[in-house]
Amino acid sequence: MKRPFRLSRLLPLLAFLALLNPVGGLLLVAVFFAPSGTPPLLHFLKGILREYSLVLLLPALVTALLTVYVTHSGRWTWLRWGAWAVVLLLLYAALTPALSAWRMARTHGIPLSFREYFRPLVADRPLPSQTVRFATVEGVDLHADIFLPDVRTSDARPAVLYLHGGGWSGGERGYARAWADFLTSRGYPVISLDYRLFPPATGLKAPGDVQCGIAWVKAHAATYGIDPAQLVLFGESAGGHLATLVAYATGDSRLPSSCDAGDTSVKAVISFYAPSDLAGHATRSGADSRRNLEGFTGVPLEGHEDLYALLSPLTHVGPEAPPTLLVHGGADSEVPLDASQALATRLGQARVPHQLFTLPYAEHAFDVWDGGFGRQLAQALVGRFLQQHVPVGDHPRP
Known part of the structure; x- marks a missing residue:
C-alpha cells in the first residue's frame, strides 16, 4: 500500500531553494550596483537590468514566497532575515529605475508604454535604402x-x-x-x-x-x-x-x-x-x-x-x-x-x-x-x- 504524499517531504527541497534564491538575488543586485572599473560584460548586464528593472520583481516574489513557507514551517529560520533583506534590495532595484523614468516622463509630458517596454531587447531594424x-x-x-x-x-x-x-x-x-x-x-x-x-x-x-x-x-x-x-x-x-x-x-x-x-x-x-x-x-x-x-x-x-x-x-x-x-x-x-x-x-x-x-x-x-x-x-x-x-x-x- 502506497504511503500518502506529504508536502513536508518537499521541505528540504524548499529550504534549499529558499537558500539558493537569495544567493541569486544578491548576484543580481551586485550586477545592478556594479561600480565603474568592473569588466565590460558586467556593465553590459547592468545596463540591461537598469532598463528592464521590473523583471527583478519576479525573483523578489519567488524569494519572498519561499522564505514565507520555509520559515512558517519552523525550520531554517536563520534564513529569514537575510532572505527578506535580499527581497527588499531586489524591490529597490526593480522599482527605482522605473519610478525615476516615470517621474521624468511626467515632468516633461512624455507618455511611456508598457506595451513597448515588453518588446524584444532588439526588434527588427530596417536596412539602408x-x-x-x-x-x-x-x-x-x-x-x-x-x-x-x-x-x-x-x-x-x-x-x-x-x-x-x-x-x-x-x-x-x-x-x-x-x-x-x-x-x-x-x-x-x-x-x-x-x-x-x-x-x-x-x-x-x-x-x-x-x-x-x-x-x-x-x-x-x-x-x-x-x-x-x-x-x-x-x-x-x-x-x-x-x-x-x-x-x-x-x-x-x-x-x-x-x-x-x-x-x-x-x-x-x-x-x-x-x-x-x-x-x-x-x-x-x-x-x-x-x-x-x-x-x-x-x-x-x-x-x-x-x-x-x-x-x-x-x-x-x-x-x-x-x-x-x-x-x-x-x-x-x-x-x-x-x-x-x-x-x-x-x-x-x-x-x-x-x-x-x-x-x-x-x-x-x-x-x-x-x-x-x-x-x-x-x-x-x-x-x-x-x-x-x-x-x-x-x-x-x-
Missing part, C-alpha cells in the same frame, strides 16, 4: 548608409547625420539602424557616416572624415531631397564627441577636412553620453578609458595637453555654436555625467540654445534596447528637439 562610398582617404574607403522616409515629398527636408560610438576604435555605421525607423517615420532622412578608427591614431583624422561626409551630403542633397542648410549631427558616445567637436570647431584650420570641402557647418547637434573634455576624461577615468584616449590621440596626456584641448568640444564652444541637445545617464560608468554637465555650462555661458536631460538611473548606451523606458524617453526628447530646430513641416507622423 542605399549604401554609397563618399570618400577614399589615404587608401581607406569611407561609406555612408542612407535611410529614406517612405513618404516622398517635393520639398527639401532636414536630414540627420549619424555618428556611431565605440570608443573611437570600434562600432560601425550600422548602429544607426536602431534610430532609423523612428527618424524616417517623422520625415527625416538618416545618413550614417563612416570615420576612421584607431589604430593608427585618428584624433586629427576622424573629425576631418566627418567633415568630408558633411560636404558630400551637401553636394548630393538634391538627389535625396535634403535641404543642405538643415543638417543635424547626431552622435552617441565617441560619435557624440565627434559630432560636437565638428559642429563647434567649424572653420578651425587645425582640424581640416579629409577631402576638399567648403562649408561644413550644421544647423543643430545631438550628443548622447559623450566626453567633452578629453584631458578631464583622461584624468578621472579608469585605465581602459585612458588607453582608448591614448590610442585615439596617439599620445598620453602628459606633455600633450594642447592636443587634448584641441580635440575637446568644450574648447571650441562659442556664440556661433549650433543648438545642442545633450542626453546622459546619471549612473554612466563609462563617461561620467559631469562631461555633459560641463558642456552644458559652457554652452550656457556662450548663450547657445541647448538642453541637457539626465536619466538618473541610466547606464552608458541606455537607449540601444528597443522599448526600454530610457529609449522611449530618448526618442521623445530627440523628436521634440528636431521639431523645434529643424521641423519637417507638414510631413505626416504615425
Whole structure:
C-alpha cells in the first residue's frame, strides 16, 4: 500500500531553494550596483537590468514566497532575515529605475508604454535604402548608409547625420539602424557616416572624415531631397564627441577636412553620453578609458595637453555654436555625467540654445534596447528637439 504524499517531504527541497534564491538575488543586485572599473560584460548586464528593472520583481516574489513557507514551517529560520533583506534590495532595484523614468516622463509630458517596454531587447531594424562610398582617404574607403522616409515629398527636408560610438576604435555605421525607423517615420532622412578608427591614431583624422561626409551630403542633397542648410549631427558616445567637436570647431584650420570641402557647418547637434573634455576624461577615468584616449590621440596626456584641448568640444564652444541637445545617464560608468554637465555650462555661458536631460538611473548606451523606458524617453526628447530646430513641416507622423 502506497504511503500518502506529504508536502513536508518537499521541505528540504524548499529550504534549499529558499537558500539558493537569495544567493541569486544578491548576484543580481551586485550586477545592478556594479561600480565603474568592473569588466565590460558586467556593465553590459547592468545596463540591461537598469532598463528592464521590473523583471527583478519576479525573483523578489519567488524569494519572498519561499522564505514565507520555509520559515512558517519552523525550520531554517536563520534564513529569514537575510532572505527578506535580499527581497527588499531586489524591490529597490526593480522599482527605482522605473519610478525615476516615470517621474521624468511626467515632468516633461512624455507618455511611456508598457506595451513597448515588453518588446524584444532588439526588434527588427530596417536596412539602408542605399549604401554609397563618399570618400577614399589615404587608401581607406569611407561609406555612408542612407535611410529614406517612405513618404516622398517635393520639398527639401532636414536630414540627420549619424555618428556611431565605440570608443573611437570600434562600432560601425550600422548602429544607426536602431534610430532609423523612428527618424524616417517623422520625415527625416538618416545618413550614417563612416570615420576612421584607431589604430593608427585618428584624433586629427576622424573629425576631418566627418567633415568630408558633411560636404558630400551637401553636394548630393538634391538627389535625396535634403535641404543642405538643415543638417543635424547626431552622435552617441565617441560619435557624440565627434559630432560636437565638428559642429563647434567649424572653420578651425587645425582640424581640416579629409577631402576638399567648403562649408561644413550644421544647423543643430545631438550628443548622447559623450566626453567633452578629453584631458578631464583622461584624468578621472579608469585605465581602459585612458588607453582608448591614448590610442585615439596617439599620445598620453602628459606633455600633450594642447592636443587634448584641441580635440575637446568644450574648447571650441562659442556664440556661433549650433543648438545642442545633450542626453546622459546619471549612473554612466563609462563617461561620467559631469562631461555633459560641463558642456552644458559652457554652452550656457556662450548663450547657445541647448538642453541637457539626465536619466538618473541610466547606464552608458541606455537607449540601444528597443522599448526600454530610457529609449522611449530618448526618442521623445530627440523628436521634440528636431521639431523645434529643424521641423519637417507638414510631413505626416504615425
